[in-house]
Amino acid sequence: AQKITQTQPGMFVQEKEAVTLDCTYDTSDQSYGLFWYKQPSSGEMIFLIYQGSYDEQNATEGRYSLNFQKARKSANLVISASQLGDSAMYFCAMRTQAGTALIFGKGTTLSVSS
Amino acid sequence: EPEVTQTPSHQVTQMGQEVILRCVPISNHLYFYWYRQILGQKVEFLVSFYNNEISEKSEIFDDQFSVERPDGSNFTLKIRSTKLEDSAMYFCASSNRVMPGNTIYFGEGSWLTVV
Secondary structure (H helix, E strand, O other): OOOEEEEOOOOEOOOOOOOOOOOEEEEEOOOEEEEEEEOOOOOOOOEEEEEEEEOOOOOOOOOEEEEEEEHHHHHHHEEEEHHHHEEEEEEEEEEEOOOOOOOOOOOEEEEOOO | OOOOOOOOOOOEOOOOEEEEEEOOOOOOOEEEEEEEEOOOOOOOOEEEOOOOEEEOOOOOOOEEEEEEOOOOOEEEEEEOOOHHOOOOEEEEEOOOOOOOOOOEEEOOOEEEEEE
């Protein structure tokens, strides 16, 4: 069975600090993709970053990077230099070769303070 | 930048009424999805749609739900007889291909409140 686990219900960080949001996954498929989405209080789902199972390099998108450790089945999101606007819910999600749907974790609420 | 658009943004309906949520996916996308998120909970997959038919559905997507692509642009989710537990944010999404690396883009969601 495919599963995404996010063990941190809430994280708190000061502005300009880096923060790591944890995500572990479980799948027997060899080909899969891992995604992070941001959901601000307004409710929309914003795509942040993608990592493929065969990608050798960790994905980066601006201040976002994905710490992909395949052997540990983890795909942690690192946000560098946090900003107040980063306060939101963050979801890790997975999509496998076998299925078309994204499977989501329960999310982590990030609060950035000044 | 192309985006998925959803209407209405918020709907309040009486229990037992039928509701239709509408979506316009990104124009060159071929795969369409509905997800829902009950307040404070995780996002749950409902159904995926390709080539005018359902390609995958979850246990949540029972007989009270249906999807349709009535014309070349709209993609709708119908809930036949709403229940209180159908109150949730419903997200429409689309992607260009079904490969794992193809990003699924979400609309802004439709809040459904069943009273």
